[in-house]
Amino acid sequence: MFRAWQFLTTVIGVIFRHPVTGTTIIPILPDGRIVLVRRQDTGQWGLPGGIIDWGEEISTTVRRELAEETGLELLKICRLVGVYSSPERDPRLHSISILVEAEVQGALGVKDNLEISEARAFARDELPLGNLSHDHDRQLQDYLKGLTVVA
Template sequence: MQRLWQYVQTVLGVIFRHPVTGTVAVPILPDGRIVMIRRQDTGEWGLPGGIVNWGEDISTAIRRELKEETGLNLVKISRLVGVYSAPDRDPRIHSICVLVEAEVEGEMKVSDTLEIAEVKAFSRDNLPQGKLSHDHNRQLEDYLKGDTVLA
């Protein structure tokens, strides 16, 4: 039912020609590793995140998406990394993405198996190489440089 509602929200955004707001997190485990997800649809690695639901604030959306996609619990949002709004950043729709650094804990486990194929923690020197989903290459690069971005 929740997936259907997300689809309806996306369709409404297209019909009314307004961008959809979403969140993405750079989840950091207590040992410093970065958690990433591998998408079912493209097989690409990326950062966990998704659309902010109606009636939900950004931090609640981040908490929910982290739990659904990684099984991890949000401990603390450490910092705002950036806001990404380029119309072509997501090939599916025009979306505005709020990227944060998030301290997380718990056991990694995918709940949303329709969207997520795998969840894995990487050290900074062993992050997946190549094309990441959407514009996550840029987002991760901005995070690693310590930048705060409005793009």
Template sequence: MRRSWQFFQTVLGIIFRHPVTGATIIPILPDGRIVLVQRSDTGEWSLPGGLVDWGEDIYTTVKRELAEETGLDLIKIRRLVGVYSAPDRDPRIHSIVVVVEADVQGTMQVCDRQEVLNVQAFVPTNLPKGKLAHDHQRQLQDYFDGLTTLA
């Protein structure tokens, strides 16, 4: 009985005391504009993305989250921008996010109104600075600086 309880505690510790993994996309339209979504929970602008589902790889997560949040199609992933893992990067949970730059196309539309209020494309010089969720300002700055970041 004691051994079963220890095993159960270990499993709970693994599940609830470890960060979750996600993917964030810097979507680039053919005209060079960057697509952001306005979050329904805070009203802040953010890069699209979300958690990796069980049995899913990062590429599939990028494709799914992009479609769910923006209505856009993934053409190709250009490059890895970074992996961000600071425990305080997301105020809700400790998450590790893989950030990629991606070529996208299609018609922007809000597909999940529970998560997204608005989808909008911005020229890189006119992004809503200082109003971005989580650490997306840093992710975009690293992207503009041509960095590949491990933070």
């Protein structure tokens, strides 16, 4: 009985006391514009992305989240921009985000209306920097500076 209790408490600890892993995506359209999404909960702009589902590879998560939040199709993941793990990066929970640059195509159209109210493409000089959701200001600035970051 004691061993079963130890096992159960270990499993619960693993589930509830470890960060959640997700992806954040910098979608680049063929004309070079960057796509951002407006969050329903805060009204802030941010980068699309989400939690990696059990049994899912990062590329599959990127493809799924792009389709749900922007309506766009993933052409290819271009590069790893960074991994962001600060416990303060997401106000809801401790999450680790894997940031990738991705070439995308298609027509903008939000499919996940519970999370996202709008998707829009911005020229680099028109990005609404300064008040993006989560730590997306930092992520986007790191990308624009050409950095690869582990933070």
